[in-house]
Amino acid sequence: MVIKVAAGIILRSDQIFVALRSSKQHQGGCWEFPGGKCEPDEEPSLALARELQEECGIEVVKASPFRVIRHDYTDKSVELHFYEVTDFIGEPSGKEGQEVAWVSYAGLSDLTFPEANVPIVDALLQRHLG
Ligand SMILES: Nc1nc2c([nH]c(=O)n2[C@H]2C[C@H](O)[C@@H](COP(=O)(O)OP(=O)(O)OP(=O)(O)O)O2)c(=O)[nH]1
Ligand SMILES: [Mg+2]
Numbered sequence: 001m002v003i004k005v006a007a008g009i010i011l012r013s014d015q016i017f018v019a020l021r022s023s024k025q026h027q028g029g030c031w032e033f034p035g036g037k038c039e040p041d042e043e044p045s046l047a048l049a050r051e052l053q054e055e056c057g058i059e060v061v062k063a064s065p066f067r068v069i070r071h072d073y074t075d076k077s078v079e080l081h082f083y084e085v086t087d088f089i090g091e092p093s094g095k096e097g098q099e100v101a102w103v104s105y106a107g108l109s110d111l112t113f114p115e116a117n118v119p120i121v122d123a124l125l126q127r128h129l130g
Contacts, residue, residue: 002070002077006048007035008085009066009124010056010092016108016124017092019055020099026076027114033082034092044081052085057095062087067123071116082120105129 010017010033018031034055038047049060063083070079094100103111105128108121 002079004038004044004047004079004081005035006038006044006051006081006083007033008048008052008060008063008083009033009120010052010058010085010088012102014128015102015104017056017100017102018108018111019094019101021114022098027073029112030114030117031111032114033117033120045083048081048083048085052088052092055095055098056092056100057090058092059089060085060087061089067120069116069119071114073115078116080116 019034021028021030021032023029034052035048036051036055038044045063048063052058052060063085066082066084068079068081071077092100105125108125113121
């Protein structure tokens with residue numbers, strides 16, 4: 001079974017908002033673009049809005065589809081729908097107690113992301129730094 005996930009690349013002034021996955025979660029200890037699993041029959045864009053409200057306390061105003069990545073971890077398979085979130089209401093924070101940070105594009109390379117995120121980070125770096 002493939003788990004459908006929506007995740008937001010939250011952008012502001014050339015910085016990107018990232019969160020640390022807790023050690024108890026799947027891919028714990030890795031940084032992530034905030035988001036979570038789609039409910040059954042829930043559109044990824046709606047799941048994105050719901051998850052970013054729950055996890056970061058923001059209301060998404062503008063989100064553009066970025067990439068869809070299918071990845072098989074040894075323990076589960078995910079289909080990640082990444083969106084670029086370029087307009088939102090509220091100040092993003094770690095609503096569930098997770099560590100969060102705003103990082104520059106270059107700073108993304110210093111963080112460990114789940115394996116599925118590697119092409120996403122590469123694409124962001126490629127586009128921004130050339
Ligand atoms: N949110 C998020 N999940 C990611 C990323 N990269 C990646 O491989 N994943 C994987 C980890 C998880 O297996 C799955 C997302 O699940 P999640 O743990 O965020 O789901 P959720 O917020 O609904 O949390 P929960 O209630 O099930 O704990 O996707 C990413 O950048 N962001
Ligand atoms: Mg989540």
